[in-house]
Amino acid sequence: xxxxxSFIILLxxxxxxxxxxxxxxxxxxxxxxxxxxxxxxGNSNSHIPSxxxxxxxGKDLKQWVSSRDSTKAVQWIVKxxxxxxxxGTGNIQTKQAFTDYQLHLEWRIPKNITGKxxxxxxxxxxxxxxxxxxxxxxxxxxxxxxxxTYVNGQAGSIYKQYAPLANPLNPPGEWNVYDVAWxxxxxxxxxxxxxxARVTAFLNGVLVQNGVELKxxxxxxxxxxxxxxxxxxxxxxxxxxxxxxxxxxxNIWIRPIESMNTPE
Numbered sequence: 001x002x003x004x005x006s007f008i009i010l011l012x013x014x015x016x017x018x019x020x021x022x023x024x025x026x027x028x029x030x031x032x033x034x035x036x037x038x039x040x041x042g043n044s045n046s047h048i049p050s051x052x053x054x055x056x057x058g059k060d061l062k063q064w065v066s067s068r069d070s071t072k073a074v075q076w077i078v079k080x081x082x083x084x085x086x087x088g089t090g091n092i093q094t095k096q097a098f099t100d101y102q103l104h105l106e107w108r109i110p111k112n113i114t115g116k117x118x119x120x121x122x123x124x125x126x127x128x129x130x131x132x133x134x135x136x137x138x139x140x141x142x143x144x145x146x147x148x149t150y151v152n153g154q155a156g157s158i159y160k161q162y163a164p165l166a167n168p169l170n171p172p173g174e175w176n177v178y179d180v181a182w183x184x185x186x187x188x189x190x191x192x193x194x195x196x197a198r199v200t201a202f203l204n205g206v207l208v209q210n211g212v213e214l215k216x217x218x219x220x221x222x223x224x225x226x227x228x229x230x231x232x233x234x235x236x237x238x239x240x241x242x243x244x245x246x247x248x249x250x251n252i253w254i255r256p257i258e259s260m261n262t263p264e
Contacts, residue, residue: 024222029160030150036167048104052253055094055235056083067091067236068132076239082108085123085239085246092239093129097232102255103127103180109143110245111173117149118142121172123247124159126218126236127182127199136236137197138218139180139209141247145169156208158199159218164208175250177204185214187229196226 048054055063058081061074068090075089109121121143129136137158144155144167151157155176156164170176183198196216201209216224237249 026221029152029219029221029223031152031163032150035151036154036156036164038167040168048251048253049255052104052255053096055252055254056250058082058250061092063095064092064237065095067093067129070095082248082250084248085237087239087241087246090132090239091126091129091134091236093126093234093236095234097234098128098182098254098256099184099232100257101182102257103178103182103235104251104253105178105180105249106175106251107141107178108175108248108250109145109172110248113143113172113245115242115244116147118153119242120147120244121247122238122240122242122244124236124238124240125178125180126238127180128184128197128230128233129236130230130233134218134220134238136217136233137199137214138238139178139199139201141238143169143172143244145171156201156203158209158212158214160220161215161218161224162209162212164203165210166203166206166208168204168206168208170204178202179205184232185226185230187226191229193226 060078061076061083064074066072066074074092076086076092077084105125113121123141124134124138125141126136126138140153140155140157140159142155151163152160154164154167155169156167179202181200185197186194188194197214198211199209199214200211216226218224
């Protein structure tokens with residue numbers, strides 16, 4: 001009888017949680033205080049390690065495919081050893097899937113950027129992603145230089161989960177650098193979570209995420225949770241589709257570390 005009662009209570013709790021998610025709004029998970037302190041970054045070192053896989057060679061996007069259709073080439077624009085989001089063409093992702101890795105990526109907000117808040121140079125680095133949309137684990141890309149928004153949505157944040165420890169962003173028109181250590185989540189054979197994803201991230205040489213444990217994939221509305229077991233996944237870059245000028249990228253390389261420091 002006690003076991004049956006406990007089961008009924010659990011069902012009731014799950015039902016209440018489901019109703020709460022259905023009635024949730026994006027603002028429910030926005031955090032505005034405390035605001036990370038502004039830090040002036042030093043010079044970033046972009047030398048490529050000898051064992052790195054080059055994900056962008058300055059010439060083409062052959063290491064990437066469209067997230068909408070992985071059989072199609074990327075339509076983003078390559079020019080002068082830089083590639084730029086072509087708005088409306090959708091997200092792109094690496095051909096190769098990864099588990100744990102070290103990643104280096106440089107990105108630039110246009111000097112003539114317009115808009116404000118989340119509509120000012122918005123993109124995203126999905127450290128592991130799937131599907132045609134924004135499914136995955138997002139490290140935010142945004143113009144956070146003198147641009148107010150919710151702090152768990154500014155540059156350097158694990159979107160809607162962890163605000164950055166500092167705001168070392170360069171002004172629009174200058175390059176910013178992400179250096180990331182990603183440990184993928186592990187799942188048991190029944191699909192339940194064995195160990196969560198972990199992220200350490202530096203933005204322009206300043207620590208912004210210190211080994212944080214992710215609560216699940218990125219969730220725009222509602223609380224994140226692990227609902228889908230998965231293995232190695234590609235890295236995605238976001239075509240956010242806002243009206244501001246598109247973001248540019250360069251110097252992207254990765255070092256898979258799948259056999260090192262993996263969770264027990």
